[in-house]
Each structure stands twice: as structure tokens, then as C-alpha cells.
Amino acid sequence: MFTCKTKSPAETLQLAQLVGKHIHEGTVLALVGDLGAGKTLFVQGLARTLGVEGEVTSPTFSLMNIYDGICRLYHFDLYRLETEAELENIGFYEYTDEPDGIVLIEWADKFPEALPEEYLRIDIERNGDEADADERVFTFSGVGEDNEEFVKELEKLVYLGH
Amino acid sequence: MSILAIDTATQVSSVAIAQAGRLQAEITLQARLTHSETLMPHIQQVLDMADTKAADLEGIAISIGPGSFTGLRIGLATAKAMCYALDKPLVTVSTLAALACHLPLPGICLLPLIDAQKGNAYYARYHWENGGLVAEDEVSVGAMADIVAGCAAEKRPVILLGDVTQRRIAGCMELPDNVTIAPAHELMPRAACVAMLGLRELAQGHTANVMDAAPIYIRRSEAEVLWEKRHPESVSTQEAHAVLVPTEGKS
Numbered sequence: 001m002f003t004c005k006t007k008s009p010a011e012t013l014q015l016a017q018l019v020g021k022h023i024h025e026g027t028v029l030a031l032v033g034d035l036g037a038g039k040t041l042f043v044q045g046l047a048r049t050l051g052v053e054g055e056v057t058s059p060t061f062s063l064m065n066i067y068d069g070i071c072r073l074y075h076f077d078l079y080r081l082e083t084e085a086e087l088e089n090i091g092f093y094e095y096t097d098e099p100d101g102i103v104l105i106e107w108a109d110k111f112p113e114a115l116p117e118e119y120l121r122i123d124i125e126r127n128g129d130e131a132d133a134d135e136r137v138f139t140f141s142g143v144g145e146d147n148e149e150f151v152k153e154l155e156k157l158v159y160l161g162h
Numbered sequence: 163m164s165i166l167a168i169d170t171a172t173q174v175s176s177v178a179i180a181q182a183g184r185l186q187a188e189i190t191l192q193a194r195l196t197h198s199e200t201l202m203p204h205i206q207q208v209l210d211m212a213d214t215k216a217a218d219l220e221g222i223a224i225s226i227g228p229g230s231f232t233g234l235r236i237g238l239a240t241a242k243a244m245c246y247a248l249d250k251p252l253v254t255v256s257t258l259a260a261l262a263c264h265l266p267l268p269g270i271c272l273l274p275l276i277d278a279q280k281g282n283a284y285y286a287r288y289h290w291e292n293g294g295l296v297a298e299d300e301v302s303v304g305a306m307a308d309i310v311a312g313c314a315a316e317k318r319p320v321i322l323l324g325d326v327t328q329r330r331i332a333g334c335m336e337l338p339d340n341v342t343i344a345p346a347h348e349l350m351p352r353a354a355c356v357a358m359l360g361l362r363e364l365a366q367g368h369t370a371n372v373m374d375a376a377p378i379y380i381r382r383s384e385a386e387v388l389w390e391k392r393h394p395e396s397v398s399t400q401e402a403h404a405v406l407v408p409t410e411g412k413s
Contacts, residue, residue, distance in 0.1 A: 066196070088379075091231035093279035098329075100194060 001141040002155040005127075008134045012038050015138065016045025018157055023050075024150065025071045028096050028116050030108030033124030038136055039106045042124065046104070047073055058106060063090050072101030079107045087114050118144025120151070163220035164212065165364065166205065166244075167357035170197045170237035171229025171257040172276065172325040177204045178353035179212035181220075182361055185354050186212040192350060197236040205240070219250055221369070223360025225351060226254035227378035228284035228301055229276050234377035242372050251369040255359045256378070261323045262288035262295055263355040264348040271298075271316050275324040275331070278303050283326050284380060285309055295359075303380050306330060314338035323349055 006012045023029070023046070031039040040058045047056045051069035059065040059077045067073040074095045081087065096103055096116045108115060123139040142151035164186060169176040175197050178188040189204045189211075209216055224241040227234045245252040261274035268290050275283040283306045287298040306326060313320040322331060323344045332343050343349070363369075 072194070088231070094230050094232060094277075097277075097279045 001139065001151065002158070003137060003139045004158050006136050006138065007132070009038065009041055012041055012136060013045040015158070016042045017049045019154065020046040020049030022150070022153065022157065023102060023120075024146070025101060026099055027147070027150075028099060028103040028119040029105065030115060030119050030121045031104065031106045031124070032109045032121065034126070037124040037126065039124060042122070043075060043104050043106070047075075050102070064095070074099065074101060074103045075106075076104065077106040078110050081110065084111045084114055087111060115143075118147055120147045164214050164218070165221045165223055165253075165357055165360055166209070166216075166219050167223040167225075167255075167353040167360050168201070168205070168237045168241055169225035169257065169260065169351040169353045169356050170201060170233040171225045171227055172233060172351055173230070174325075174350045174352075175200050175204065176351060176353035176356075177201070177208045178357045179208050179214055180354065180357035180361065182365075185357065186214070188352065188354050190350075190352050197233055201236060201240055205244075216244065216248055219248065221245075221251040221253055221360070221364050223253045223255055223356050223363070224375075225257045225260055225353070225356045226375070227257050228278070228380050229257050229377075231377075231379065234379075238375065238377050242375065245372045251364065252372050252375060253360045253363040253368060254370045254375060255356045255363065256286075256297075256301070257351060258284070258286050258301060258324075259288065259295060259297060260355040260359055261351055263359060264323060264352070265321055265344060266290045266293075266295070269318060271313075271318050271320040273309075273313065273320055273322050275306065275309065275322060275326045277324075277326045277329070278380075281306055283309060283324070285324075301378065301380055307335065310335055310337065310341065313341045316340060325350060 006015055031042065033039050044056045047067055047069060050071065050073060052067040052073060054067065056067065059075055060079055063077065065075040067075065092114065121141045121143065125137045127135040127137060140151050140154055142148040164179050164181045167178045167180065174190060174192045175195065176188065176190040179186045187208045189208050222241045222245050224238055241252055257276060258274040262272040265272060270289065272288040273285060275285050278284050282303055284301055284303055286301045289296050289298065310331060320341045321344050322341060327343055328349045
């Protein structure tokens, strides 16, 4: 697990690009953070890096968007769901069980039990200081051996790059 | 008179035109494509290939599940919309029964397994008798490993079919001596089988209501899900055994 800071949306995009360059196909990425934390901005940066050309917005009402880049991206937003049973109704597990691309899940912490055995988690938090309203703290953690390795790799890249 | 058959219950997208005793045309693909994008063009193509007009169809047969939630809904929504617009009867066919039509051999237990996620499979046993397909039990959900291990108690050869057989069992799991895996080209659903079963259903007048037909979704009860969460070590093994292993053979 490691933590890093971004000072502006532009820096958040840069961080997302860095993750996008190194993320492995088959990864499930759980994004956790309040409204306005920057989850969707992060997904946008990641998707651009992975070659997605069209519009990338939060699927708050459609629940899932699929983008075609250099691999397929499944973008979920669980904000509107109320019970875990609703995940079955949207075929959630069909996408997270051995995914054929990359699965990005906003508000993943709403249903922690529904997450697969292995996933990458990114927590995004505001600094809390009014003077640094654009500053965000990112915490990367990996669940499962591959994801733990990936987080270590990312930590090196982030601190070499900054 | 021909019928159109559709099977989108798994990652295979398959459409066929058939009449009694004759398969006229079929398109079957297992590619990384989205059913919602390919299904309608394939239906148009298969109709053209069979030189059949949609308006002349006798009915539409749909593989009703169990299977992928998304796939089943795309297939059924398409079939319903076409039946409604063209005023044709809709017939539903079990995805598992259609798979069991791939190997119509007597004396063998056919066990189609369809992905139910998290190591689980939808399954039911079938056999062929006097040229007819016999379902031996209701469709159930169980832990894949237990279903396969439970086959050892069968006193006859068992052949596994279905998408999880392709993805998770072939080459990944030790099989009991009496269990084999269907040849690769017979493992996945094909609309031709849905068409043949569908023609029979239609001839018998077993049509579904276009307004309220729903896919077969089998879910574990809330109680089971809760039990599993509290007892992660004992993941639903009993359910699989209850159906597949005769009580006397359990000890």
C-alpha cells in the first residue's frame, strides 16, 4: 500500500495515465471516494491512455459503460444501487469473474462483499484544507498477489516520476 | 414452414433457420463480440441465406436459460420484439436441454454446465431414451468442483458440456474415471438444437406469452448467500451433493 498526492486535476490525469500505461488486462479496479473526489476524472485519464477515443462519463444511470480501447474497458458506477442483489440483475459478476479486459468500479465500497477475490483499490480523498481544494490524496492497495506486486511497481514509478 | 432460433445464453452467439427434419442455415460465433451489436445483423443474414422472409416464419424459438443475464436478455428481448411485430408465436427452449441434444446417445448421462459465477454452475442431468431426450432433474446451482466430483457416483458414463466445461474444467480439473468432456465443437450452445427442440414445442402448441416470458434465472436464496458469508469454508457443497449423489453412495 502507498499514498501519493496530486495538487490539481491535471496532476490527477497524469497519475491516471501512469497507471493506465502499466495496468494489466484482467485487472478489476475498485475506485473509492466521495462525490467530486475525482473518480471519474481518474477513469477518463486511464481510458484515454488505453486508447479510448469517445466520451467517458460516469454511468450513474446506465450502471455500466463499455469502451473499446487497446483492450475492452467495463466502467461501472454502483452509486445508484441499493442492495447487493441488484448486482445480479445487472450481470455484475459476469464481468468481474475473470474479466476479458479491465473493469473499473466507482463506489466499489458500497458492496465490499461483491468484489472479486483479487482487485486493485484506489481511495481518493480530499485534503480537507480549504486552501488546497484541488489537492487529492490517493491510496493504492492491492488485494491478491498480482495486485500487491503491481502496487509495489506503481509506487516505484510514482516516486521516480514525481 | 421455417422457424428462427436464437441462442445468446453464453458468449456464443448463434442463430438458425430450420424446418422439421432440415436445418437450412446457421451462424454460430464464439468471438469477443457483443451480442447486442451482432444479433440483428446475423438474423438478417441467416434469413437471407435460407432465402426466407421474416414474415413467412412459423415462429421464433429462444434459448431461455439458464445462462448469462445480459446474453439471455438480449436474446429474449429480440425474440419478443420480433414475435410481437410480426405476430408470430414464441417458443422457449431450455439452454441445458438444447446442449444435451448435441450428443443423442443412449446409456450416457449428459451433464451440461453453464457458468453461474464464483465457481458455481447451473446444471441438470439428461439422457436419451428411445430417440427422445429425458430430463432427470430440475435445473440447480452448485459448486462446480462438487458437481464434477459427484459424477463418480453415477454407474454410467457422464459427458460434460457447456461454457464452464470449456473454460474451467477441460484441462483444469481432475475428472472421475467415468467422466469425459464433449468434443470442442459440441461444447457450446448452437441455435440448430434450439430450433429442433423449438419445432417440436411449436408442433405441440407449447407457445410462450410474448408479453411476460422471462429468462430462467436461478438464484440462491438470501439465506444461502448469508450462510456462505458466515461460513466461507463450506461453500454450498451440500446443495450439489443433494441432487447428484444418491444418498446411499454418499458415505
